[in-house]
Structure formats: structure tokens, C-alpha cells
Amino acid sequence: MNWETVIGLEIHAQLATKSKIFSGSATAYGAAPNAQANLVDLGYPGVLPVLNGEAVRMAVSFGLAVNAQVAPRSVFARKNYFYPDLPKGYQISQYELPVVGRGSLEIVLEDGTRKRIGITRAHLEEDAGKSLHEGVAGASAIDLNRAGTPLIEIVSEPDMRSAKEAVAYMKKVHTLVRYLGICDGNMQEGSFRCDANVSVRPKGSDKFGTRAEIKNLNSFRFVEKAINFEVARQIDLLESGGKVVQETRLYDPDKGETRSMRSKEEANDYRYFPDPDLLPLEIDGAFLDAVRATLPELPDAKAARFAHEYGLSEYDAGVLTASRELAAYYEEVVRRLGGEPKLAANWVSGDLAAFLNRDNLEIDASRVGPAQLAGLVGRIADQTISGKIAKDVFEAMWVSGRDADAIIAEKGLRQITDTGAIERAIDEVMARNPGQLAEYRAGKDKLFGFFVGQTMKATQGKANPAQLNELLRKKLTGP
Ligand code: ADP
Numbered sequence: 113m114n115w116e117t118v119i120g121l122e123i124h125a126q127l128a129t130k131s132k133i134f135s136g137s138a139t140a141y142g143a144a145p146n147a148q149a150n151l152v153d154l155g156y157p158g159v160l161p162v163l164n165g166e167a168v169r170m171a172v173s174f175g176l177a178v179n180a181q182v183a184p185r186s187v188f189a190r191k192n193y194f195y196p197d198l199p200k201g202y203q204i205s206q207y208e209l210p211v212v213g214r215g216s217l218e219i220v221l222e223d224g225t226r227k228r229i230g231i232t233r234a235h236l237e238e239d240a241g242k243s244l245h246e247g248v249a250g251a252s253a254i255d256l257n258r259a260g261t262p263l264i265e266i267v268s269e270p271d272m273r274s275a276k277e278a279v280a281y282m283k284k285v286h287t288l289v290r291y292l293g294i295c296d297g298n299m300q301e302g303s304f305r306c307d308a309n310v311s312v313r314p315k316g317s318d319k320f321g322t323r324a325e326i327k328n329l330n331s332f333r334f335v336e337k338a339i340n341f342e343v344a345r346q347i348d349l350l351e352s353g354g355k356v357v358q359e360t361r362l363y364d365p366d367k368g369e370t371r372s373m374r375s376k377e378e379a380n381d382y383r384y385f386p387d388p389d390l391l392p393l394e395i396d397g398a399f400l401d402a403v404r405a406t407l408p409e410l411p412d413a414k415a416a417r418f419a420h421e422y423g424l425s426e427y428d429a430g431v432l433t434a435s436r437e438l439a440a441y442y443e444e445v446v447r448r449l450g451g452e453p454k455l456a457a458n459w460v461s462g463d464l465a466a467f468l469n470r471d472n473l474e475i476d477a478s479r480v481g482p483a484q485l486a487g488l489v490g491r492i493a494d495q496t497i498s499g500k501i502a503k504d505v506f507e508a509m510w511v512s513g514r515d516a517d518a519i520i521a522e523k524g525l526r527q528i529t530d531t532g533a534i535e536r537a538i539d540e541v542m543a544r545n546p547g548q549l550a551e552y553r554a555g556k557d558k559l560f561g562f563f564v565g566q567t568m569k570a571t572q573g574k575a576n577p578a579q580l581n582e583l584l585r586k587k588l589t590g591p
Pocket residue numbers: 118119120121122267268269270271309310311320321322323325379
């Protein structure tokens with residue numbers, strides 16, 4: 113049978129506030145266990161939560177960025193469950209009335225197709241603490257530093273139809289929260305993670321299949337692998353006459369498989385009710401306008417501007433606007449060059465991106481800055497060096513931190529554009545290879561590449577490639 117995959121994601125983004133959502137404790141990552149947990153975070157009886165206004169502003173800015181309805185009135189609810197790292201016995205979340213309602217965003221797939229993904233809601237909630245299973249064998253310890261850290265949970269519609277779409281969606285949300293400055297997006301530290309709900313159904317069916325929820329995926333690669341594994345598992349199960357059960361599963365990156373964790377609770381198991389310690393959250397038009405006024409140029413708008421202003425393809429514009437920092441770097445290169453936007457785009461999304469990736473560096477930590485890259489690209493544009501030599505120069509810049517001009521001068525890499533010099537090199541190569549020359553003239557066109565290679569070699573790769581090709585064609589054809 114032909115199966116269709118259905119995916120909906122619940123993304124948890126940790127809001128980048130300095131203090132917690134209902135207490136004054138710091139949220140900074142990496143402190144000694146329980147150094148950032150006060151009486152509210154410890155769940156002492158009689159203490160009262162006080163809502164952090166900055167967390168509200170951040171949630172609202174997300175809502176505006178995905179064109180969602182921001183609720184004029186939303187309510188905090190207690191979600192009751194027992195967990196050792198949840199001393200209150202409940203998590204403060206939002207349930208029936210979330211602060212952000214329906215919205216959507218657009219993803220662009222590798223082949224250029226665009227798709228709109230619905231956002232059901234985004235609600236504010238507090239994170240729980242952490243159980244640590246290290247140190248004393250057989251014992252666990254509780255660290256409540258994370259307890260009360262503000263999160264927004266962004267729930268999507270079940271609109272995605274492949275792991276690739278799910279990853280594209282998650283990346284788009286990741287880009288967006290970082291543009292907005294509301295989440296640092298650090299996935300290793302768990303600041304941005306998702307639960308993937310996955311089901312399959314016979315293609316053409318209009319009913320959804322039973323879903324499994326894969327918890328706490330904290331890398332794009334894991335999301336893709338976990339979904340693909342889960343889809344295959346469910347199809348196997350159904351085709352062998354079995355049934356998918358609604359449950360929570362965990363992805364094991366070492367084994368590359370998902371495993372059952374527990375059967376899924378129904379919402380009514382949580383006994384949600386409005387938290388009597390917190391007033392409803394009311395948001396008026398003036399507050400919305402004030403938040404709207406702080407929004408930066410958002411990724412879609414920036415990509416459209418890049419495509420238009422710099423003549424880039426939509427795909428390239430999308431790549432270059434994946435983060436604000438990358439976009440700023442690119443614009444700085446173009447500004448310094450005073451032109452050459454396409455060449456600059458190729459270098460930023462090509463060699464530069466590859467080296468950053470190889471060394472696992474963010475753009476802000478690039479070993480070649482925008483001024484230096486502009487220096488290199490300028491030398492390609494003015495034909496001082498060829499694009500091919502430029503790759504070697506770039507590598508040398510990356511390693512040494514020096515400027516392109518210094519490396520070009522020191523290594524004598526300046527391109528040969530003198531027609532006479534190139535012709536002399538060609539003459540020598542022809543003289544040295546009379547056999548190949550005769551074959552070429554007898555119609556073996558393939559040998560053209562051989563002569564290009566030999567002449568390039570004779571000039572240590574420095575001949576201007578376009579000139580070399582043209583002159584070579586003339587000379588080989590003969591008088
Ligand atoms: P819960 O909060 O219990 O996990 P929700 O109804 O809020 O349940 O749904 C959570 C997520 O599951 C949403 O992102 C939704 O799009 C997705 N989802 C719902 N039904 C399916 C399904 N049959 N297949 C895949 N995803 C689904």
C-alpha cells in the first residue's frame with residue numbers, strides 16, 4: 113500500500129529573559145546545581161508567583177511574527193502531574209486560553225517549493241527541573257536551576273508530510289526566534305527542542321492515523337532520523353496486521369531507533385484548572401503596538417529584499433538570511449565591495465560556510481571577517497586572481513588571519529593576463545606534445561581539456577582561464 117506521513121511538531125523555545133517566569137531567580141545556564149532556585153522555584157507552600165513582563169513581551173512578539181491572533185485575555189492553568197523535578201506537583205502552563213492563537217509561517221523546500229504550515233497556538237509555561245543520574249551509583253539528585261525558566265510551546269497543525277518538511281519548519285521557527293532575540297536557539301543546552309507527533313495513513317485517506325509522540329528531540333538531524341525511523345516502524349506494523357498505539361516514545365541516537373516510553377496521557381489526566389494565584393493576562397492594543405514597533409526586519413522580508421536588491425535567487429537569499437548575523441556579514445561584504453553581490457553571495461554561502469561548518473564556528477567567530485572577504489572577492493572581480501586560485505588564498509587567509517593582498521603578493525599568485533605570456537606557454541606545451549596535437553587536429557576534441565591542464569600547469573595555475581581557453585582554441589586549430 114501507498115502510505116502518507118502526517119507530522120505535527122510541538123516546539124519548546126526557552127525565552128531569553130534574565131530571570132524566571134514567576135520568580136526573580138536568574139536563568140543563566142551552567143550554574144552550580146540549585147544555586148539559582150529560590151523558594152518559588154522550590155515550590156514552598158505559601159509563596160506566590162509573579163509574572164515576568166519580559167516573558168510576555170517575547171511571547172507576543174512571536175505571535176506577531178507569525179501573524180497570529182494575540183489573545184486579549186489568556187489564562188494560566190495548573191497542569192498536575194508528579195515528577196521528582198517538579199516539587200509543586202504541577203506545572204504552570206496555559207491550556208484553554210493561550211496567549212498566542214492561530215497563525216502560520218511559510219517554509220521553502222530544497223527544490224524551491226513553498227508551503228504554508230499552520231500554527232495552532234503558542235502558550236507560555238514554566239520549565240521543570242532536572243533529575244541527575246550521576247555521582248552516587250543508584251541514586252539520583254535534583255537540580256532545580258531550570259525550574260521556572262520561561263518557555264513558549266509552539267504547537268503546529270498536523271500539516272507536514274515528510275521528515276524534510278518537519279525539519280524545514282523547525283529551522284524556520286529556529287531562525288524566527290533568534291531574529292526576534294527571544295531565544296538563543298542553543299539546541300545542545302536544550303534551549304530549543306521539539307516533540308514530533310508522527311502518524312501514517314493510506315494515501316488518499318482523509319482520516320488521520322493514530323500518532324506516536326517522540327519526545328525531546330534536540331537536533332535537526334535527530335528530528336529527521338527519528339521521524340524516518342518512526343514512519344518505517346508504523347508502516348511495518350500496519351502492513352503486518354498490527355496497530356499503532358498512541359504513546360510517547362524516545363529516540364535513541366546511538367541505536368537510531370525510537371522506543372516506547374509510556375502510554376500517552378489524555379489531557380483530562382492532568383486535571384487542568386486556572387491557577388488561582390495568577391490573574392488572567394490581559395493584553396491591549398497599546399501593548400501590541402509597542403511590541404510591534406520593536407520587531408526587526410523578519411527573515412521573509414529580508415530574503416525578499418535580498419533577492420530584489422542584490423539580484424539573488426530565492427534560494428540563495430534564503431540561505432543568506434538564515435540568521436541576522438549571517439545576513440549582516442553578507443551585507444557588509446557587499447557594502448565594502450560596492451557591488452558584486454552575486455560573487456559575494458557565492459563566497460559567503462560557499463567557501464566561507466564550508467569552513468565555518470568544518471570548524472564548527474558561528475559566523476561571528478569567523479576567522480575571515482567581512483572586510484577581509486571583501487578584499488579577496490575584489491581581487492577576483494578585478495581579475496588579479498582567478499576564482500580557483502582564490503580558493504587557495506581563502507584557505508591561507510583562514511589559517512593565518514592575513515589579508516588576501518598580502519598572501520597574493522607573497523606567494524606570487526597574481527593572475528597572468530598578459531596575452532603574450534599565455535601564448536608563449538601554449539606554444540611550449542604544443543611543442544612538447546606533438547602527438548596529442550596531431551590527434552586533436554585529426555578530430556579528437558576531448559584532448560582540449562588535456563591542453564588546458566598542461567598550459568595551466570605551465571603557468572602554475574595563474575593564467576586567466578577565459579583568456580587561456582580562447583587563445584588555446586585559436587592556436588590548436590592551427591594557422
Ligand atoms: P497533546 O498536547 O496531547 O500532545 P495535541 O492535540 O495538542 O496533543 O497535539 C499535539 C500535536 O500533535 C500537534 O502538533 C498536532 O498537530 C499533532 N497531531 C495531532 N494529531 C496528529 C496525527 N494524527 N498525526 C500526526 N500529528 C498529529
